[in-house]
Amino acid sequence: MRVEIWSDIACPWCYVGKARFEKALEAFPHRDGVEVVHRSFELDPGRAKTDIQPVLKMLTKKYGMSEAQAQAGEDNLGTQAAAEGLDYRTRDRDHGNTFDMHRLLHFAKDQGRQDELIQALYKANFAEERSVFGDDERLVELATGAGLDAEAARKVLADPTAYADDVRADEREAAELGANGVPFFVLDRKYGVSGAQPAEVFAQALTQAWGEHSPLKLIDSGADADAEACGPDGCAVPQA
Secondary structure (H helix, E strand, O other), X not given: OXXXXXXXXXXXXXXXXXXXXXXXXXXXXOHHHOEEEEEEOOOOXXXXXXXXXXXXXXXXXXXXXXXXXXXXXXXXXXXXXHHOOOOOXXXXXXXXXXXXXXXXXXXXXXXXXXXXXXXXXXXXHHHOOOOOOOOHHHHHHHHHHOOOOHHHHHHHHHOOOOOHHHHHHHHHHHHHOOOOOOOEEEEOOOEEEEOOOOHHHHHHHHXXXXXXXXXXXXXXXXOOOOOOOEEOOEEOOOOO
């Protein structure tokens, strides 16, 4: 069974939601049969790469709230994150464009290190002092820590077209599925779960989706169940 998670590194609820989902997955009896794939979704796709500003300033401008209200929201998020065992800096974080991070995540997927990299990016953005925005070498450092080759990661970041189509394809697909916010979880293309739901909700969704995920049933034709076919070793020879 495949679970696809649309998310953005700049999204605090994606950070929390991932932890809640993983808590449910860890307790799921069939967890070894679940493939998790991370998909791209930019919360602020029109922001220039050089446009980096403090989170509180971004929140007050985008939502028209006071700085005190914005800080209260960050404090609440810190409490929610702590409940999931996550570190969360409620002050002095930056906000910026995440397109290059998504491109790097697609590269990491090709290398079988996608989950390691997205976790490293989340931790760096939400829990560490050094910003992840506007510094390619910072991203290379995180990629290396996630098990990726530094020069290969640097090459991806230096080429703005590398994996760009993959990011855009994910975003188009999110729109087609009706996702207008993240995190957005899709289980076997049958069920969708929107938002950082409690672990119990994810557990229920996994159980329900798995219950409908069964091996392909062959139609009983009343004839030879192993009729002629082609396979890796060649094609069956017609019998006279």
